[in-house]
Structure formats: C-alpha cells, structure tokens
Amino acid sequence: MITLTTYEWVPDFAAPLMRAFRVRWALEEADLPYRVRTVTLGAEQRSPEHLARQPFGQAPAIEEDGLVLFESGAIALHIAEQSEMLLPTEPAGRARAIAWLFAALNSVEIAVQELAVIDLFHAEEAWTSERRPQVEAFVRDRLAMLEKALGGKDYLEGRFTVGDLMMADVLRILQHTDLLEAYPALKAYKERCEARPAFQRAMKAQMEGFGMAA
Ligand SMILES: N[C@@H](CCC(=O)N[C@@H](CS)C(=O)NCC(=O)O)C(=O)O
Structure with a gap:
C-alpha cells in the first residue's frame, strides 16, 4: 500500500492548496488505498529520514513496495500508470495526457506560483508594485491560451486524465484572486474537475488531516 508523507501542520490558507492534495486526488481517482505519515515543519523536514524521501525536505513524498518517490508530478504519473x-x-492519448501534466507544471504553475508568492508572502513589499503587473499579465496570457486549447471540450483531451487533475489543481492556486472570472470556460473546467467525487473525497481527507472541515 502507498504511504503518503505530508505535513502535520501548515497555515490555514495552505491546507487546501498543499501539493500533497494532488496526490490524494490521484489516489482517489485511481481508487487506491493509502496511509498517511506526517512530518513537522522545521527540524524534521531536514532530518536524514525525511531527506531520504524528499531531497529538498519538502512534501509530498510517497513510498510503495520499496519505491521512494518525490515531486508531485512524478508521483501523480506513477499513480496514473496504475x-x-x-x-x-x-x-x-497517453502521451497527450502526459504532455498536459508537464504543461500544468512547467507552463502554468510557474506563472501562477510566482503570483501566489507575491500576493501571499510579499504583498506589503515595495518591489511588488513593479513586478506584480508583469506577473499578472503573464498569468493572464497563459490562461487565455489554455482556454483556447480547451475549446468547447469538457476536459483538455475530451476525457478526464492526469493532465486535467494537475491543470485543475494548478488553477486552484489562483483562488485568492478573481483572475479566472475573465475566462469563463476555464472557470467552468476547474469547477467541473472540483465537482468530481474523487476530488471531494480527497479534499475531505486533506482538511480532516489538518483538523479542519472541507
Ligand atoms: N515541486 C515540488 C514542490 C513541493 C512543495 O513546494 N511543497 C511545499 C508544500 S506544498 C513544501 O514542502 N514547502 C516547504 C519547503 O519548501 O520547505 C512538488 O511538486 O512536489
């Protein structure tokens, strides 16, 4: 059985967004049972035990039958292969789904994550008044192109795949903004993904893991 390593505690705003969520969601979609191990932020993150699971002292990581795996994208792909x-x-179809998984991480997450870092961690700092408009413009461009690629489809390749799971989870990082309002098809796509029973089960488990309601 897969063991998922996540944090024991994170700030409230991070609880629904933590990268471990996408792993829980993939496990629920694949209907695979899993157990959870938690580590604490700080010293335990940098302990030899945890660095053997995640070389950068981050979460998530998984273990399964002697395999130790880190990076949420690699973990999601490993689960998807099952x-x-x-x-x-x-x-x-398999290759295209994997392409969207990479696109979510390499072409969209890099943009939305920079915006989230500015807004959530540096909002009061002077340099953000110059940098934020550039970052927001970059995000808007990526969203517009993504909406165009989605076209009138329910999912990026017509049917739900691990690529949609990762893309929708990346779009969730923008939840502190109203940017998706300008892209109604993309907003509906994200909400379609979030309405999936597996998403709902994963979110309940994630929030309960932090002692919070979903
Ligand atoms: N690229 C990594 C990023 C993992 C990541 O950023 N994890 C965050 C929690 S969501 C973390 O561990 N932050 C604490 C740190 O970086 O020290 C992945 O996708 O797995």
Whole structure:
C-alpha cells in the first residue's frame, strides 16, 4: 500500500492548496488505498529520514513496495500508470495526457506560483508594485491560451486524465484572486474537475488531516 508523507501542520490558507492534495486526488481517482505519515515543519523536514524521501525536505513524498518517490508530478504519473481512470491505454492519448501534466507544471504553475508568492508572502513589499503587473499579465496570457486549447471540450483531451487533475489543481492556486472570472470556460473546467467525487473525497481527507472541515 502507498504511504503518503505530508505535513502535520501548515497555515490555514495552505491546507487546501498543499501539493500533497494532488496526490490524494490521484489516489482517489485511481481508487487506491493509502496511509498517511506526517512530518513537522522545521527540524524534521531536514532530518536524514525525511531527506531520504524528499531531497529538498519538502512534501509530498510517497513510498510503495520499496519505491521512494518525490515531486508531485512524478508521483501523480506513477499513480496514473496504475489506473485507466487517469491515463488512457492507447499510446497517443497517453502521451497527450502526459504532455498536459508537464504543461500544468512547467507552463502554468510557474506563472501562477510566482503570483501566489507575491500576493501571499510579499504583498506589503515595495518591489511588488513593479513586478506584480508583469506577473499578472503573464498569468493572464497563459490562461487565455489554455482556454483556447480547451475549446468547447469538457476536459483538455475530451476525457478526464492526469493532465486535467494537475491543470485543475494548478488553477486552484489562483483562488485568492478573481483572475479566472475573465475566462469563463476555464472557470467552468476547474469547477467541473472540483465537482468530481474523487476530488471531494480527497479534499475531505486533506482538511480532516489538518483538523479542519472541507
Ligand atoms: N515541486 C515540488 C514542490 C513541493 C512543495 O513546494 N511543497 C511545499 C508544500 S506544498 C513544501 O514542502 N514547502 C516547504 C519547503 O519548501 O520547505 C512538488 O511538486 O512536489
């Protein structure tokens, strides 16, 4: 059985957004049982035991039958490989789903994460008044292009895949802003992903893990 390592505690705003959530969501979509191990922020993060699981002292990490794996994208792909719910078996569909997984992390998360870091950690600092408009423009451009690629489809490749799971989870990072309001098809796409029963189960488990209601 998979053991997911996450944090024992994070600030309230981070609880629903933590990268461990996307792993829980993938596990729920794949209908795979898992157990949870927690580490504390601070010394335990940098302990030899935890660095052996996650070389940068971060979360999430998983362990399964002797395999130790870190990076939420690699973990999601590893889980997806065990379930047709997340990855089509047909080679071209599989490759496209993996492309969207990478796009979520490499082309969209890099933009939205910079905005989140500015807004959540540096909002009062003078330099943000110059940098934030550039970052917001970059995010808007990525959102516009993504909405165009989605077109009239329910999911990026028509059916739900691990690529949608990662893309929707990345779009959730913008929840402190109203940026998605300008992209109604993308907003509906994110909400469609969030309405999935597996998402709901994963969110309940994530929040309960931090002693909070979903
Ligand atoms: N690229 C990593 C990022 C992991 C990450 O940023 N984890 C955060 C929690 S959501 C963390 O551990 N932050 C504490 C730190 O970086 O020291 C992944 O996707 O797994």
